[in-house]
Amino acid sequence: MxxxxxxxxxxxxxxxxxxxxxxxxxxxxxxxxxxxxxxxxxxxxxxxxxxxxxxxxxxxxxxxxxxxxxxxxxxxxxxxxxxxxxxxxxxxxxxxxxxxxxxxxxxxxxxxxxxxxxxxxxxxxxxxxxxxxxxxxxxxxxxxxxxxxxxxxxxxxxxxxxxxxxxxxxxxxxxxxxxxxxxxxxxxxxxxxxxxxxxxxxxxxxxxxxxxxQFSALLAPEPQRTPRLLGLLEWMGQNLAADLSLETLAERAHLSSRSLSRLFARELGMGPGRYVERMRLEAARLLLQDSGASVATVARLTGFRHPENLRRTFHKHLSVSPQDYADRFA
CATH class of the missing domain: 3.40.50.880 (Class I glutamine amidotransferase (GATase) domain)
Structure with a gap:
C-alpha cells in the first residue's frame, strides 16, 4: 500500500x-x-x-x-x-x-x-x-x-x-x-x-x-487619473457602435493621432485601439448578463458588427464564447 x-x-x-x-x-x-x-x-x-x-x-x-x-x-x-x-x-x-x-x-x-x-x-x-x-x-x-x-x-x-x-x-x-x-x-x-x-x-x-x-471586475478607469481623457471616454462609452478609429478619436480630442496614443498609454496603460476593444467587450458582457439580448444584437449594439467578431474577442480575452458566457452569468 x-x-x-x-x-x-x-x-x-x-x-x-x-x-x-x-x-x-x-x-x-x-x-x-x-x-x-x-x-x-x-x-x-x-x-x-x-x-x-x-x-x-x-x-x-x-x-x-x-x-x-x-x-x-x-x-x-x-x-x-x-x-x-x-x-x-x-x-x-x-x-x-x-x-x-x-x-x-x-x-x-x-x-x-x-x-x-x-x-x-x-x-x-x-x-x-x-x-x-x-x-x-x-x-x-x-x-x-x-x-x-x-x-x-x-x-x-x-x-x-x-x-x-x-x-x-x-x-x-x-x-x-x-x-x-x-x-x-x-x-x-x-x-x-x-x-x-x-x-x-x-x-x-x-x-x-x-x-x-470572465469573473473579474469591469473596466473602469478612475476619473481623477484620466482628467484629460474623461470627456472622450464618456463619449466613447455612449457611442460604441460608431466609428472609434484612432483618426476619429484624435479629431474629437483635438489632438494628433500620435499625441492621443501617447496620452492613452500614459494614463490608461494601453493604446486607443486596445482600449476601444476592451470597452466594447465590457459593454457586451453587461448586455449578455443583464438584457437577455441575442449574441447578434449584442455584437451590433457594441460595435463588433458581426457575431464572429464578438466571438473572437471573447475567446481572446475570456477564453469562452459569448453564448457560454451568457449561459453562465445571465
Missing part, C-alpha cells in the same frame, strides 16, 4: 475559510473515492498555525491548527498550501514565517498558494522567476514583485509536465480556483478516473472552461 501523503495548509488570523476548506475537501473526497474501491486512504490532512489551537477566520468562525508550523519538519510534508484572506498582509510582514517557507520550499514535494496566498510566497521571494497568478483584484500587488511572471487569467499554474507551469511551486487564482488546483493535484497523483469521480461528487468541472478574467 502506498505510504500516506501529508497535505498541510497554513492558517492564520483572518484567513479565508474557503481557501482552506475547499482544497482540503478535494483531498478528503479523494480518500473517500479510494475507499469506495477498497483501497486505502492516500492523504493525511493537517492545519498549521503560529501555534497549535483555534484560529479565527475572516468569516468569524474558527479553524483549529493541529500544530505550529515552526515545530513542523517540512520534509514530513508532501504538499504545503498557503491560503489567502484579509489577514495575508500581516503574514507578508511575518519574518519568521517567511524564513520558514524559504527553508521548507526545497524540502516539500509541492508548495502552492490559493488566492492572495501568492503574495505571501512572493514576499518570501519564492515566486521570483516563476509564472504565478492570484485573485484578479490582487494582480497589481503581485506585479509589484518585478521578478514574478504574472499571468492574470489562468486558474492555476500547476503543470506536472513543466511546459506551462511548475510541478513543484505553483499558485492559483481567486478562492474557488483552489479547488481547481486541488483537483489537478489529485489527477496527477491518482489518475483522471479518481479526479473525475471527486469532481462529480463535488458537482464541479474537472477542468473549468475559461480563466478567471
Amino acid at each position: 502506498e505510504p500516506t501523503r501529508t497535505i498541510a495548509c497554513l492558517i492564520y488570523p483572518d484567513v479565508m475559510s474557503l481557501d482552506v476548506s475547499g482544497p482540503l475537501q478535494v483531498f478528503a473526497s479523494a480518500n473517500v473515492e479510494l475507499q469506495r474501491q477498497g483501497r486505502g486512504a492516500l492523504y493525511r490532512l493537517r492545519l498549521l498555525g503560529e501555534i497549535a489551537g483555534p484560529v479565527a477566520t475572516s468569516a468569524g468562525f474558527q479553524l483549529v491548527a493541529d500544530q505550529a508550523w515552526c515545530e513542523t519538519a517540512p520534509a514530513t510534508l508532501d504538499t504545503l498550501l498557503i491560503p489567502g484572506g484579509a489577514g495575508e498582509s500581516a503574514q507578508r510582514e511575518n519574518a519568521p514565517l517567511l524564513a520558514w517557507l524559504r527553508d521548507a520550499e526545497p524540502e516539500v514535494r509541492r508548495l502552492g498558494s490559493v488566492c492572495s496566498g501568492a503574495l505571501i510566497l512572493a514576499a518570501a521571494g519564492l515566486l521570483d522567476g516563476h509564472r504565478a497568478t492570484t485573485h484578479w483584484s490582487d494582480l497589481d500587488a503581485l506585479r509589484g514583485h518585478p521578478q514574478v511572471q504574472v499571468d492574470g487569467d489562468c486558474l492555476h499554474t500547476y503543470d506536472p509536465t513543466g511546459r506551462r507551469g511548475d510541478a513543484h511551486l505553483f499558485t492559483s487564482a481567486g478562492v474557488t480556483a483552489g479547488i481547481d488546483l486541488a483537483l489537478a493535484l489529485v489527477e496527477h497523483d491518482l489518475g483522471r478516473p479518481i479526479a473525475l469521480a471527486v469532481a462529480r461528487r463535488l458537482v464541479m468541472f474537472l477542468r473549468r472552461p475559461g480563466g478567471q478574467a
Whole structure:
C-alpha cells in the first residue's frame, strides 16, 4: 500500500475559510473515492498555525491548527498550501514565517498558494522567476514583485509536465480556483478516473472552461487619473457602435493621432485601439448578463458588427464564447 501523503495548509488570523476548506475537501473526497474501491486512504490532512489551537477566520468562525508550523519538519510534508484572506498582509510582514517557507520550499514535494496566498510566497521571494497568478483584484500587488511572471487569467499554474507551469511551486487564482488546483493535484497523483469521480461528487468541472478574467471586475478607469481623457471616454462609452478609429478619436480630442496614443498609454496603460476593444467587450458582457439580448444584437449594439467578431474577442480575452458566457452569468 502506498505510504500516506501529508497535505498541510497554513492558517492564520483572518484567513479565508474557503481557501482552506475547499482544497482540503478535494483531498478528503479523494480518500473517500479510494475507499469506495477498497483501497486505502492516500492523504493525511493537517492545519498549521503560529501555534497549535483555534484560529479565527475572516468569516468569524474558527479553524483549529493541529500544530505550529515552526515545530513542523517540512520534509514530513508532501504538499504545503498557503491560503489567502484579509489577514495575508500581516503574514507578508511575518519574518519568521517567511524564513520558514524559504527553508521548507526545497524540502516539500509541492508548495502552492490559493488566492492572495501568492503574495505571501512572493514576499518570501519564492515566486521570483516563476509564472504565478492570484485573485484578479490582487494582480497589481503581485506585479509589484518585478521578478514574478504574472499571468492574470489562468486558474492555476500547476503543470506536472513543466511546459506551462511548475510541478513543484505553483499558485492559483481567486478562492474557488483552489479547488481547481486541488483537483489537478489529485489527477496527477491518482489518475483522471479518481479526479473525475471527486469532481462529480463535488458537482464541479474537472477542468473549468475559461480563466478567471470572465469573473473579474469591469473596466473602469478612475476619473481623477484620466482628467484629460474623461470627456472622450464618456463619449466613447455612449457611442460604441460608431466609428472609434484612432483618426476619429484624435479629431474629437483635438489632438494628433500620435499625441492621443501617447496620452492613452500614459494614463490608461494601453493604446486607443486596445482600449476601444476592451470597452466594447465590457459593454457586451453587461448586455449578455443583464438584457437577455441575442449574441447578434449584442455584437451590433457594441460595435463588433458581426457575431464572429464578438466571438473572437471573447475567446481572446475570456477564453469562452459569448453564448457560454451568457449561459453562465445571465
